Amino acid sequence: MYNILICDDEKDIVSALRIYLSAEGYRIFEAYTGKEALEIVEEQEIHLILMDIMMPELDGIAATAKLREQSNIPVILLTAKSEDSDKILGLNIGADDYITKPFNPAEVVARVRSQLRRYTNLGGMVKKESRFCIGSIELDDAEKSVTVDGDPVSLTPLEYNILKLLMENPGHVFSSGEIYEKVWKDVALGNEGTVAVHIRHLREKIEIDPAQPRYLKVVWGQGYKMEKDKGAARE
Secondary structure, three states, X not given: OOEEEEEOOOHHHHHHHHHHHHOOOOEEEEEOOHHHHHHXXXXXXXXXXXXXXXXXXXXXXXXXXXXOOOOOOOEEEEEOOOOHHHHHHHHHOOOOEEXXXXXXXXXXXXXXXXXXXXXXXXXXXXXXXXXXXXXXEEEEOOOOEEEEOOEEOOOOHHHHHHHHHHHHOOOOOEOHHHHHHHHHOOOOOOOHHHHHHHHHHHHHHHOOOOOOOOOEEEEOOOEEEEOOOOOOOOO
C-alpha cells in the first residue's frame, strides 16, 4: 500500500482528494500547511505528496525546496490557473508535476499512478533505516524508543529528534544553527542557545558522565557530533 500526503489549506479540497485516492486503495495523510507536511514526512513513510502552492506558515514552493534537501519523494503541485510563474518555480526547485484547479478526479489518479510508477522503477523507494546503534545507545525509530545498556530512556520529542539526527550521521559535525533548523523546522535567528540547553539535558540522560561525554561530543567553535567509532553499526 502506498502512503500519500495531501497538503492544502482548503479542507474541502483535502476531503475530495482523500475520497478519490482512498477509493484506489491508497493510505492518506492530511496536512494544511507546508510546515505540517514536513513534520508528517519526518514521522511517516510517505511515497507521494500532493502539495498546494498557496498556504499559510510555509507555502508549497518553500516546503518542496526544504523537502528536496533530504528526500526525492514525488511532489505534485496543486495550482490555480493564475499561478503559472509559481508552477515554473516549483518545477525548477524539484516538484515532479502539477495539477491545475479545478481538477478532474480521473486526471489526479492517473498522475499519481504515473509518478508512483516512475518513483518505483527508478529505485526511489528505498526503505528508511529505522534502527541506529552507537555503543550502548540504541534508537529504534519505528517504535520511537531509545535505550542505553538495554534500559529505556525517556526523551522529550525535541531531545529524541536531536539524538536521531546525530545518530543518523555519526561523525558529522552539525552547528547549533543547523540542528535548530532541522529539528525545530525554523530559522535559527539567535536560538542556538536553546540547542545547547537540550544537548545538556540529552547528555544527562544518555551519558554515564555528562561532564565527560563518551558519545555526544562538542567540537569547539563548530558544533556537535555523535562519535562513530564505538564498535557500533546501523541496521
